Amino acid sequence: MRDAENMHLTGIRRKFEVNGNEVVGKCARYEPQISFQGLRQTCQPEYPKFASYKKPEIADDGKLETTGVSHEQKPEEEMVELGVSRKSKKESPFCIDSLAAVTDEEFEMLTGLPNIDTFWQFYSLLDCDKICPNMAYCTLQGEKSISRCAVYGSKHLANSLTFEDELLLLLTKLRLNLLDADLAQRFNIPTKVISSLIVTWVNFMYETLVSRRKMPIFPSRHKVNMQLPKKFSQDYEFRNLRTLLLDVEILGEKSHQSVYEMDPFSFSALPTSKVWSFTVGITPNGAANFISEVISGSSKNSDLSKYVFDKLKSDFNKDDIIIGPEITNSVRDCYGSIDVDYIVCSKFAKSPHLVLIRQLASKYLERLLAFKILTCIPCDLQPLVSKIVTVTVLLTNLNKPILQRK
Structure with missing residues (x-):
């Protein structure tokens, strides 16, 4: 038995059964002479079957035969079958x-x-x-x-x-x-x-x-009172509430050259940004009724409050109530000289009406700053920053009032 196992296999022929056909071939170190036609049919891998997929047929000479569908056409047909088109973006652009x-x-x-x-x-x-x-x-x-x-x-x-x-x-x-x-x-x-x-x-x-005054934004006190929310109209102290003044600061990016000139090992985004300030006035129901000039720098380091008074003093009526941020004593005296009551809405205010007013101001700022252009003005649009701010504030008036009259 051992002698039989050690026999040199050179020249010994074996028979293999493949798909019922007898295939003869040499083994060991001799070059095989097996025809793989039947073996290919048996071991053909299973690929995902798309609608346009057809199993290749094998001719008598052992070569693959195509079924009239080129390889370049298959992916396109499969994409169409799956509802995908390479031209869909061109045919359906982003439009109204x-x-x-x-x-x-x-x-x-x-x-x-x-x-x-x-x-x-x-x-x-x-x-x-x-x-x-x-x-x-x-x-x-x-x-x-x-x-x-x-x-x-x-x-x-x-x-x-x-x-x-x-x-x-x-x-x-x-x-x-x-x-x-x-x-x-x-x-x-x-x-x-x-x-x-x-x-x-x-x-x-x-x-x-x-x-062209297509959207006049500072209505008379009569029009404001017509839309005054019930929570204010029933209160004697706030029934003459005319406007809320909100100071807003926005940022703009600096040129890339100025950023590159900074120390890269201690970089800070703050010095690379420009700052503009403006004041927006809103009615008690949350509609914008005033936009100040947009100035460069922080509102705390400017005379923005004095500018606001000078622009609005001719539109105020006696006994109007204005609510806004802290102002200097000189500006407060200016409001007093025309019998307008200026109230500072502190964050520590406990009055229910002042709490409601702070909530109104917060909701309006959330609506305004949802226009992401105000979070960072691009360099190329900074010459238009004043017009961009004005247009954006006016667009907020196309939404429903924050506080409805009930």
Whole structure:
């Protein structure tokens, strides 16, 4: 038996049974002469079966036969079968029509407006269909009288984006503060076009809403009292409440060059940011009724409160009540000289009405700062910071009042 196991295997032929066919081949150190046709059929791996997948057939000569479907066509057909199209983004760009089916919450998240109906009402308020065809487009350098085709680079590309989509682009920028490259990909236009569109529409909205007084924002005391929440109207002390003054500070990024010049081993984001301050006034139901000038630097180191008084003193009535932050004694005397009562709403106030007023102010700031453009003004838009602030504050008035009259 042992001698049989030690026999040299050279020249010994074995028989193998594969799929019922007798295949002859040499083993050991000799080169095999086995035909793998039957072995391939037996050991064919199992791949996922897409709808367009067909098992390859083997010809008599041992070569694979295709079934008329090329390898280049299979992935595309499989994507279509799975509901995916490589051209879907080109055919369905980000536009106002594509947002018709979204919920009100999703629309507000993207634009800051409560719903798509408000968008169209605002579009009509701006009178876009009449003004925009003759609107002069601008660049960051302040050039005007540039045609729409010159901004886009071609007439075909200019026709690919409607005026309502340009308005949507600006609202999305103000709300989400997306990068220009992100907006260009969403709207399927070149990145270099984005800045010109933003500058043009900010100037257009500012001129329409402020210069043409399409949205007057400081109503009379009679109109304020008509919308005064019941919690204030029934209280003798606050029934003449006219406005709440909120000091706001916003940041803007510095140029990359100034950041690179700093010590990289002890970097701080604070010195790399610019600061602007402004005061916004809101009515007792949470609607903006005043916007001050935007100044560079902190409000604590400026005469912003004196500027606010000088702008509003002609609109105040006797016995009006103004609630706001701490002011200097000289400014307080100015309010007293016209018989206007200025109340400082301290965080330690325990009066139920003052607590409610602080909650109202907090909710309005939450609404205003939801426009992420105010969290960090990009370098290229900082020359327009005053107009951007004004337009953004006015957009908050398109939402429902924070406190309803009941």
